[in-house]
Amino acid sequence: MSNLSGKVAIVGAADTQVGKIPHMSATQLCIQAAKRAMDDAGITKDQVDGLVTCNSMAEPHMYHAEAMAEYLQIFPKYCVSAGAGGGTTFAVLYQAAAAIVHGICETVVISMADSLRTGLSREAAMVMQSSSGHPQYETPYGSTVPGYYALIAQAYMHEFGATPEHLAGVAVTCRNHACLHPGAQMREPITVQDVMDSRMIADPLRLLDCSLVSDGGSAVVLTSAERAKDLPHQPVYLLGAGEGHGHEHISQARSLTTSAAKESGARAYAMAGLGAKDMDLAQVYDCFTPVVLIELEDLGFCAKGEGGDFVAEGHAAIGGSLPMNTHGGLLSHSHPGNPGSMFALTETVAQLRHAAGERQVEGAETALVHAQGGILSSHCSVILGREAG
Amino acid sequence: MSEADTPLKAHPPVSPESVEYWERCAAGKLLLQRCRTCGNVQFYPRLLCTACASDELEWLEASGSGVVKSFSIIRRAVSAAYEPDVPYVVALIELAEGPTMMSNVVDCDAEAVRIGLPVQVRFEAISDAISLPVFAPA
Numbered sequence: 001m002s003n004l005s006g007k008v009a010i011v012g013a014a015d016t017q018v019g020k021i022p023h024m025s026a027t028q029l030c031i032q033a034a035k036r037a038m039d040d041a042g043i044t045k046d047q048v049d050g051l052v053t054c055n056s057m058a059e060p061h062m063y064h065a066e067a068m069a070e071y072l073q074i075f076p077k078y079c080v081s082a083g084a085g086g087g088t089t090f091a092v093l094y095q096a097a098a099a100i101v102h103g104i105c106e107t108v109v110i111s112m113a114d115s116l117r118t119g120l121s122r123e124a125a126m127v128m129q130s131s132s133g134h135p136q137y138e139t140p141y142g143s144t145v146p147g148y149y150a151l152i153a154q155a156y157m158h159e160f161g162a163t164p165e166h167l168a169g170v171a172v173t174c175r176n177h178a179c180l181h182p183g184a185q186m187r188e189p190i191t192v193q194d195v196m197d198s199r200m201i202a203d204p205l206r207l208l209d210c211s212l213v214s215d216g217g218s219a220v221v222l223t224s225a226e227r228a229k230d231l232p233h234q235p236v237y238l239l240g241a242g243e244g245h246g247h248e249h250i251s252q253a254r255s256l257t258t259s260a261a262k263e264s265g266a267r268a269y270a271m272a273g274l275g276a277k278d279m280d281l282a283q284v285y286d287c288f289t290p291v292v293l294i295e296l297e298d299l300g301f302c303a304k305g306e307g308g309d310f311v312a313e314g315h316a317a318i319g320g321s322l323p324m325n326t327h328g329g330l331l332s333h334s335h336p337g338n339p340g341s342m343f344a345l346t347e348t349v350a351q352l353r354h355a356a357g358e359r360q361v362e363g364a365e366t367a368l369v370h371a372q373g374g375i376l377s378s379h380c381s382v383i384l385g386r387e388a389g
Numbered sequence: 390m391s392e393a394d395t396p397l398k399a400h401p402p403v404s405p406e407s408v409e410y411w412e413r414c415a416a417g418k419l420l421l422q423r424c425r426t427c428g429n430v431q432f433y434p435r436l437l438c439t440a441c442a443s444d445e446l447e448w449l450e451a452s453g454s455g456v457v458k459s460f461s462i463i464r465r466a467v468s469a470a471y472e473p474d475v476p477y478v479v480a481l482i483e484l485a486e487g488p489t490m491m492s493n494v495v496d497c498d499a500e501a502v503r504i505g506l507p508v509q510v511r512f513e514a515i516s517d518a519i520s521l522p523v524f525a526p527a
Contacts, residue, residue, distance in 0.1 A: 123468060127467065127468055134433070136403070140399045140400065141491055141492060142468075144466075144467045148479075151480075151481055153461075158459075201464055201465050250491075251489055
């Protein structure tokens with residue numbers, strides 16, 4: 001059976017500044033990211049015939065991608081605004097790749113941005129994010145998003161004996177990597193003790209177990225493997241992709257401790273003809289520290305229940321056997337909401353171009369990028385590589 | 390702050406398939422659905438059986454007993470309306486009949502809640518029409 005593997009490449013990638021950016025709107029961040037990614041790819045906007053965005057919470061449009069195309073004055077053949085929470089980024093990546101392979105369009109810009117930090121009040125951001133709860137059977141009970149994820153953390157710690165220190169190890173690893181990224185929002189080193197000393201938000205999650213709230217945007221340019229050869233950068237090929245969906249609302253989850261990352265990962269590995277052992281690095285969605293442990297296990301990087309020790313032993317650090325979240329992740333690089341995992345994608349492009357500077361994973365050839373949306377609900381895994389296969 | 394200024398908690402938007410559920414909650418009863426075709430018991434109320442897709446469903450009054458499957462103590466409220474309750478417990482309750490539902494664990498020290506704690510339903514009126522099923526240690 002034919003598949004997408006090796007037929008499409010990422011040829012441009014760029015981020016905006018992240019953190020507090022009150023002088024720019026979410027629309028401006030989205031457009032700036034797109035412009036920078038096109039410049040990076042060495043193409044003009046008139047060569048773009050596909051545009052994918054996701055809606056902004058701070059500056060929403062009913063038809064967001066169409067509004068961005070109008071703003072840019074481009075007239076694409078493929079134009080879609082995606083919405084699947086944090087899992088959005090990688091699902092649209094392979095859908096856009098399919099559009100290219102099937103001749104719907106030739107060159108797609110995926111650009112996503114939001115201003116969660118300065119474009120919304122703190123209360124508005126919290127209420128908007130927690131509206132992912134079921135309006136009748138969850139939301140009335142007053143949970144926050146950290147509270148929903150805390151239900152997962154508590155169950156995971158109870159089942160496998162993971163400790164708060166295990167969770168903290170994830171935050172420390174991500175922070176160490178962010179310290180090597182000149183654009184990261186948080187660049188002060190932290191220790192396990194700092195995480196343990198940070199205030200409790202929703203037991204067992206402390207402040208430093210929770211990801212950031214940021215402004216920022218990020219974009220990539222996708223085209224066929226054939227066209228990619230004529231563009232300035234080392235192409236980064238899409239080798240595999242897969243989705244997995246377990247539930248939408250956490251009270252309906254099949255399991256609190258094994259996620260649909262197990263399925264999305266298996267599907268992506270199968271398409272690429274590769275396995276977990278073939279990955280030189282991984283970017284795994286880190287909205288809260290316990291999620292990383294569950295994903296590392298479900299993606300096959302360690303056995304079930306061993307995620308905490310895997311991270312504590314340094315395997316996930318740059319220089320370890322599977323460096324993860326090499327830009328600092330949502331915990332320490334930035335998290336502007338739905339666009340958050342785009343930064344994991346642009347970071348992976350930098351790593352596979354061997355252009356990640358101080359944080360370069362030596363000899364990186366193949367990488368897995370994983371995101372999930374909702375409350376450990378919708379998962380998408382993507383495998384990228386320097387060789388088309 | 391006058392009563393009119395008090396921020397309201399989130400009220401469930403009652404839908405055609407949940408009218409009966411919420412009416413019975415207001416009367417102090419917790420309803421589940423049972424499939425007449427395969428016997429599956431489910432929560433929340435739906436048009437179809439989640440096991441066999443039959444639409445032959447009937448209401449089943451729950452015993453109201455269950456255990457805490459997981460929980461969190463919310464230290465930072467989701468909105469001003471919930472601030473007076475801090476710290477409050479959000480939990481997943483595994484009902485004796487099988488299904489899991491989200492709720493609050495009330496009438497106890499938040500720090501004393503544990504996974505596996507046996508609990509029993511009770512109802513908290515948040516308006517004339519709506520009472521939320523919540524749980525207290527059995």
